[in-house]
Amino acid sequence: MEKRTVNPWKWQDERSYSQAVEVKNATSTLYCSGQAAIDPDGTSSDKDMKSQLVQAIANLEEVITTAGYECKGIVRLNIYTTSTHELWPYFPILQEWIAKHRIEQAVTMLEVNGLFETLKVELEATVVK
Numbered sequence: 001m002e003k004r005t006v007n008p009w010k011w012q013d014e015r016s017y018s019q020a021v022e023v024k025n026a027t028s029t030l031y032c033s034g035q036a037a038i039d040p041d042g043t044s045s046d047k048d049m050k051s052q053l054v055q056a057i058a059n060l061e062e063v064i065t066t067a068g069y070e071c072k073g074i075v076r077l078n079i080y081t082t083s084t085h086e087l088w089p090y091f092p093i094l095q096e097w098i099a100k101h102r103i104e105q106a107v108t109m110l111e112v113n114g115l116f117e118t119l120k121v122e123l124e125a126t127v128v129k
Contacts, residue, residue: 001026001128003075005104016095017107021075026128030069034080034122035060036115044117049086050093052120057097060123069127071101076126079109087121 006020007013037045037052038059045052064071079094081087098105105125115122 001073003104003128015107016098017077018104019106021104021106023075023128028129030064030067030073030125030127032060032063032125032127034078034124035063036119036122038119044119046118049081049083049120050090053087053090053093056121056123057094060125061097064125064127067127069129071097071127072103073127073129074101074103074105074125075128077103077105077107078124079107080112080115080122080124081109082112082115082120084109084111 002024004022004024005018006022007018009019012019035056036059037047037055039045045055047055061071064074079087097103
């Protein structure tokens with residue numbers, strides 16, 4: 001697989017994403033459903049935003065690795081949250097995870113009126129290898 005990032009500017013670098021990602025010669029693609037702070041028994045978290053973000057990241061990583069992919073293969077990450085204001089102070093947690101796995105991805109973050117049950121943040125990814 002060949003991956004090329006397209007960044008006409010520099011300002012996105014401090015926000016840990018790319019403006020566009022081109023992928024050539026991929027052997028397979030994994031489309032992940034939104035992963036949130038849901039326990040293995042299916043119980044939705046009612047904890048704070050930070051706790052939910054940490055669990056959503058862990059759940060996304062679990063889905064990706066269980067499917068036989070690597071997190072560094074993420075090329076698209078959509079972030080849905082019930083409050084960008086509440087999520088933003090914890091964005092460095094996501095940035096550290098992105099750096100740890102050397103992920104280069106396009107990102108969209110959307111504030112939504114609500115997520116399933118008590119959830120506050122959901123991460124949806126496209127992964128290639």
